[in-house]
Amino acid sequence: DTAVSQTPKYLVTQMGNDKSIKCExxxxxxxxxxxxxxxxxxxxxxxxxxxxxxxxxxxxxNRFSPKSPDxxxxxxxxxxxxxxxxAVYFCASSQGGGQAKNIQYFGAGTRLSVL
Amino acid sequence: xxxxxxxxxxxxxxxxxSLELRCNYSYGATPYLxxxxxxxxxxLQLLLKYFSGDTLVQGIKGFEAEFKRSQSSFNLRKPSxxxxxxxxxxxxxxxxxxGNKLVFGAGTILRVKS
Numbered sequence: 001d002t003a004v005s006q007t008p009k010y011l012v013t014q015m016g017n018d019k020s021i022k023c024e025x026x027x028x029x030x031x032x033x034x035x036x037x038x039x040x041x042x043x044x045x046x047x048x049x050x051x052x053x054x055x056x057x058x059x060x061x062n063r064f065s066p067k068s069p070d071x072x073x074x075x076x077x078x079x080x081x082x083x084x085x086x087a088v089y090f091c092a093s094s095q096g097g098g099q100a101k102n103i104q105y106f107g108a109g110t111r112l113s114v115l
Numbered sequence: 116x117x118x119x120x121x122x123x124x125x126x127x128x129x130x131x132x133s134l135e136l137r138c139n140y141s142y143g144a145t146p147y148l149x150x151x152x153x154x155x156x157x158x159l160q161l162l163l164k165y166f167s168g169d170t171l172v173q174g175i176k177g178f179e180a181e182f183k184r185s186q187s188s189f190n191l192r193k194p195s196x197x198x199x200x201x202x203x204x205x206x207x208x209x210x211x212x213x214g215n216k217l218v219f220g221a222g223t224i225l226r227v228k229s
Contacts, residue, residue, distance in 0.1 A: 004158075031215065041203060043159075043219040056214040090158060094215065102147045102166065102209040104217060106159040 003027050004107035006091050012113045013081055021076045021110045023091030030095065031055075032074035033104060034066060037088040049074050078112075086114045117142045117213075119206050121220035128196050129228050136191040136223050138206030147209035148189040149217065150180055154202045162204075165189060176200070201227045 004025045013019050025032065033056070034046040048056035049068040063079040078085060088111050092104040118141045128134050140146055147166055151159040163174025170182040180191045189206060206220040 033216070035217075041153075041222050043205065043217075043222075045216040045218075048214050048216060050214075056216050058216075092159075102149075102211065102215060103161065103164060104209075104215075105161070106151075108158040 002108075004091055004093055004105050006089075006107040006110050008110060009108065010111050010113075012115065014115055015081055015083060017081050018077070018079045019081060019112070020078070021089055021091075021112070023074045023076070023107060025072055025091075025093040025105070027093055027095070027105060029093040029105075030071050031093060032068065032071070033092040033094075034074065034076050035090040035092065035106075037090060037109070039087070043090070047074075047076075081112075081114045083114050086112055088112070117208060117210055117218050119208050119218055119220035121204075121206055121223050123223045124221070125224045125226065127226040127228060130198050131195050134191075134193045134196045134200070134225070136204050136206075136225070138189045138191065138220060139187050140189065140206075140208045141187065142208055142210070144212075146189075147211065148180075148182060149207045149209065150174065150178070150189075150191050151205045151207060152202045153205065153222075159205065162191070196225075196227055198227045198229060201225055 007022045031050045033048045037043045047066040052068045065077045068074045088109045090109045091107040094104045120139045149164045150162040165182045203222045205222045207217040
């Protein structure tokens, strides 16, 4: 009964490939996020969707494209993978409305290794 | 620009000793502040949060944090550390006007020696 689940947990691929990471939350939240944690453990937001609408789009290469088919899912597709894309990608979700909106619940992360 | 600083990259404490992890933020408005913990190979778990009101907040696993506006700080404390507390701790500020994004500090790695 994982609240925020990501698949796959590990992803090893070659440079130039295209890959996707999936995220699903069963908390009934309406906002979902993608964060990137680099090799130095620094966490930075990439995207956020609220009810399938993009609300945060940080300075991220356009090779990264988030897709939200419904408010329980936020997938991350990465084209033409580069070595620098190697990182741990975390999905998170939060509930809209008042202060509860600020509490983000994180998935276990997807460790992407580009060779 | 909004930022969070965790001055200590690594901290080592003895089991049973007290702990304080420092966090300073830079933000013009009243901040929403958080502490998350990440165990090796795991995701981020929320320890505690501050939104408003009482500046001393209690969290899970016996942790507490104190918000000090005058010092722009939100330090995390625990009176007696257990070996299972060894992990990486992240302080974050939540920015409602920026789509509720979290801006994280660089993290502090806690080592517990027996």
